[in-house]
Amino acid sequence: MISTKATVVSNAHLSCGIYKLVLSIPDMPEISCGQFAMVSCGNADGILLKRPISIHDFDNKTVTLLYEAAGKGTKALSQMQESVDLDIILPLGQGFEIKNYKRIALVGGGLGVFPLFSVIRQHADVEYSAYLGARDSSHLVCADSFIGRCARVRLATDDGSAGxxxxxxxxxxxxxxxYGFDAIFACGPKPMLKALKAITKDTDIPVFVSMEERMGCGFGACLTCTCKTSSGNKRVCADGPVFDINEVIL
Ligand SMILES: Cc1cc2nc3c(=O)[nH]c(=O)nc-3n(C[C@H](O)[C@H](O)[C@H](O)COP(=O)(O)OP(=O)(O)OC[C@H]3O[C@@H](n4cnc5c(N)ncnc54)[C@H](O)[C@@H]3O)c2cc1C
Incomplete structure (x- = not known):
C-alpha cells in the first residue's frame, strides 16, 4: 500500500452520472484484482475524507476507476480536470484470489460490475462467464469490455432495455x-448477494463476494466499515472487501 500523488489523465462522463477516471501513478505498486483505492476528492468542507473506489483496471503506469457521482465527494471528483494531481492510497484490502480455478462465474449488479473487470484483466487464462445486471442499458456502462474476453456474457436489466x-x-x-464453475465471484447490492447465497447454498462451489460499507480510513484503523460475519464483526477495508459468502451475514 502506498500513499501517493496521481495525475488525472482523463475523467470522462460515460452515462447517467457514471465517470471513467484514468490516473497516472509514477511509483505504481503491485495490485491484485478486487482491491480498491482511497481517492481524495479535494479540500472542500465535508469532503476531506478520501472516498473508496474499486480498481476497475490497471497496468504498470495507470489505474482506471469507474464511479458514480453520488454525493458531495464523488461529485467534486467528477469536476477534476486533466493534469490535476490528487492524493490516493492504493492498493487496499483483500481482493479476489484465483487459486487454481479454471472456470469462474462473475456475477455483478449495478456499480458492482466495475471491480469484476479487474479479475479478467489480471488473469486472462481463465474461462469466464459473466452475468451483469443494471437498472437499464445506460447504466451498463462497461458491459462491452467483458464481451470477447469471456466465454459468455449475459445481461439483465430491470426494464429489458439491454439483455x-x-x-x-x-x-x-x-x-x-x-458450465461446471470452479468458483463464483460477485459484487452488487445486498439483495443480489442474498439471492446468490440462496441459489448456491446446496452446491459446494466456493462463492466470494465483494462488500461495500461506508468507509472512513480505508486501512483498518477507524472501524467505520464493519460488517457482520459468522465470526464476529469484520472490517470491510482490511479484512475484505472480498469475503466468502458463507462467512458474511447478509
Ligand atoms: C470497497 C468499496 C469500493 C467501492 N467501489 C466503488 C466503485 O468502484 N464505484 C462507485 O461508484 N462507488 C464505489 N463505492 C461507493 C463509493 O465509495 C461511494 O459512492 C462514495 O464514497 C460516496 O461518497 P460521496 O461523498 O460522493 O457521497 P456521500 O455524500 O458520502 O453519500 C452519497 C450517497 O452514497 C452512499 N454511500 C456513501 N458511501 C458509500 C459506500 N461506501 N458504499 C455505498 N454507498 C455509499 C450514501 O449512503 C448516499 O446515498 C465503493 C465503496 C466501497 C466501500
Missing amino acids: EKTYVTSLFKEDLAR
Missing part, C-alpha cells in the same frame, strides 16, 4: 448446473 428483462441472479441460476 433480458430479469434479475441477473435468475440468468446465473439458469446456467449454474451447465
Whole structure:
C-alpha cells in the first residue's frame, strides 16, 4: 500500500452520472484484482475524507476507476480536470484470489460490475462467464469490455432495455448446473448477494463476494466499515472487501 500523488489523465462522463477516471501513478505498486483505492476528492468542507473506489483496471503506469457521482465527494471528483494531481492510497484490502480455478462465474449488479473487470484483466487464462445486471442499458456502462474476453456474457436489466428483462441472479441460476464453475465471484447490492447465497447454498462451489460499507480510513484503523460475519464483526477495508459468502451475514 502506498500513499501517493496521481495525475488525472482523463475523467470522462460515460452515462447517467457514471465517470471513467484514468490516473497516472509514477511509483505504481503491485495490485491484485478486487482491491480498491482511497481517492481524495479535494479540500472542500465535508469532503476531506478520501472516498473508496474499486480498481476497475490497471497496468504498470495507470489505474482506471469507474464511479458514480453520488454525493458531495464523488461529485467534486467528477469536476477534476486533466493534469490535476490528487492524493490516493492504493492498493487496499483483500481482493479476489484465483487459486487454481479454471472456470469462474462473475456475477455483478449495478456499480458492482466495475471491480469484476479487474479479475479478467489480471488473469486472462481463465474461462469466464459473466452475468451483469443494471437498472437499464445506460447504466451498463462497461458491459462491452467483458464481451470477447469471456466465454459468455449475459445481461439483465430491470426494464429489458439491454439483455433480458430479469434479475441477473435468475440468468446465473439458469446456467449454474451447465458450465461446471470452479468458483463464483460477485459484487452488487445486498439483495443480489442474498439471492446468490440462496441459489448456491446446496452446491459446494466456493462463492466470494465483494462488500461495500461506508468507509472512513480505508486501512483498518477507524472501524467505520464493519460488517457482520459468522465470526464476529469484520472490517470491510482490511479484512475484505472480498469475503466468502458463507462467512458474511447478509
Ligand atoms: C470497497 C468499496 C469500493 C467501492 N467501489 C466503488 C466503485 O468502484 N464505484 C462507485 O461508484 N462507488 C464505489 N463505492 C461507493 C463509493 O465509495 C461511494 O459512492 C462514495 O464514497 C460516496 O461518497 P460521496 O461523498 O460522493 O457521497 P456521500 O455524500 O458520502 O453519500 C452519497 C450517497 O452514497 C452512499 N454511500 C456513501 N458511501 C458509500 C459506500 N461506501 N458504499 C455505498 N454507498 C455509499 C450514501 O449512503 C448516499 O446515498 C465503493 C465503496 C466501497 C466501500
